[in-house]
Amino acid sequence: MEKVRVRFAPSPTGPLHIGGVRTALYNYLFAKQNHGACILRIEDTDRHRFVEGAEEYITESFKWLGITFDEGVHLGGKFAPYKQSERKEIYQQYIQQLIESGWAYYAFDTAEELEAKRKEYESEKKNFQYDMTTRYGMTNSLSLSEEEVKSRMDMPYVVRFKMPEDREIVIQDLIRGEVRILSNLLDDKVLYKSDGLPTYHLANIVDDHLMEITHVIRGEEWLPSAPLHVMLYEAFGWQAPQFAHLPLLLKPDGNGKLSKRDGDRLGFPVFPLDWQNPETGEFSKGYRENGYLPEAVLNFLALLGWNPGTTEELLSMDELIALFSIKRISKSDAKFDIEKARWFNHQYIQKKDNHELALIFEKMLVALSIQVALPKIEQAVALVKERLHLLTDFPEQSLFLFVTPEEYDTQVVKKKWKEDTPIHLTEIQKIITNITPFDKTVAHDAVMNYITSNELNTGQIMNCLRLSLVGAAKGPDLFEIVGFLGKEESCNRISRAITLLS
């Protein structure tokens, strides 16, 4: 058995959130570093919140990101099944054990009764909690006689944990150190629902134990229920795994957890892949479709709440695995910064092979009904690569290389296009035409020679030439463009500009 076994256990209630991706990444890095196992478990014990397609989305996201699991749904493993809805019988057995040992009890209070109770307390500015102070006044196997309990067993009921009194529960957290809480403040959580399925708390503890999980690395939102989990391990007589509660990812502006709404509002993705909710039709964009490279997303995410202890920030997956350490995870929440994510993406695009990029861009061009041979695209990549922050920047950065400009930037025209411009451009066109064999360097020298010998304004002429070829005052080196377009197309564009702008 591996000495380290971790798990990522999402609930299929929607697309995988970017914060979840980071949690999964940390689990993955920790497992790989320790030659352990990383498990993917689906926690689908809430039937009401189940969303069609969410599980497939999660799987596909990890596939894109390059995070692999050693065991889990779709993968199998020695502790299968890895989907909680397929493990119902297992939980029934364990909840029975808890009832028999006196750690849990049946409760018959209906949702309406509980709601009424809460309202009642609320009106007195108090908070109702199903706990040691109230449980004997409620309808459960603690307050009812054996006979009464028996008679109610064919009606819906839940099973609650009987939180022990006067205990100081200590959680040893790998990130936060010791966290202490008094058991008297805790409530009797429902472990088993009336629909025959366990709640997260029960299923989670049973599965982590059965699957021999050694380290639970999860979001800080779980810290408040960690004492319950610790007590459950005690109730079962099991050794608890080690805990590490991760700081949360916060929205870039203001406060609060990063949510889908923030992404929509601020215009950046919060999910790895595009997602459309099958029920509401609501659409959410993903990093993949927005032109991010998975390695950039991962690198950026890894550094949100963790650092290697050096000033190096560009880290490959292998480097992350080697360098990762739970000790270096920070305690405080991190605000999400899409600008830095863009910067990482820019860096990774520069590292990426031109041919690989060309294959990606070929599809984008096809989608725009532009057919270009792959070697030509690769050539274009070499020209515009360094100006790309997102893969999706490619079309707008390179379109003029493939398509003759339809319009000319009016600002530039106004500023640079003079009365004698057509005369000079016509001359330059002749110069270019006469170069055989055609060569961009020769073309450059010849044009420069024309400009200097006629004592012309270099910038003004060059900008007009650029305007003719590109349609705007942007783009890579002018003669690289001329070289890319070739003699004929370059001359055609010059003619066209002269006609349209004079």
Next chain:
RNA sequence: GCCGCGUUCGUCUAGUCGGCCUAGGACGCCAGGUUUUCAUCCUGGAAAUCAGGGGUUCGAAUCCCCUACGCGGUACCA
């Protein structure tokens, strides 16, 4: 309300058990340079009195206490 966790430049963070921190790096921002254009790139700069207040100490961002603020939790959701 109650419980828990947290608090260093706008943001991500460094700051190994107090002294080398007149607080370092990165993103972003600003300026200059390179480029006949734009972007990239290079150089430089502004930017945190270390949340505030008390201690302890020769000496504190680093230790202790209090306060404030932020976040999380408080469901038959995970």
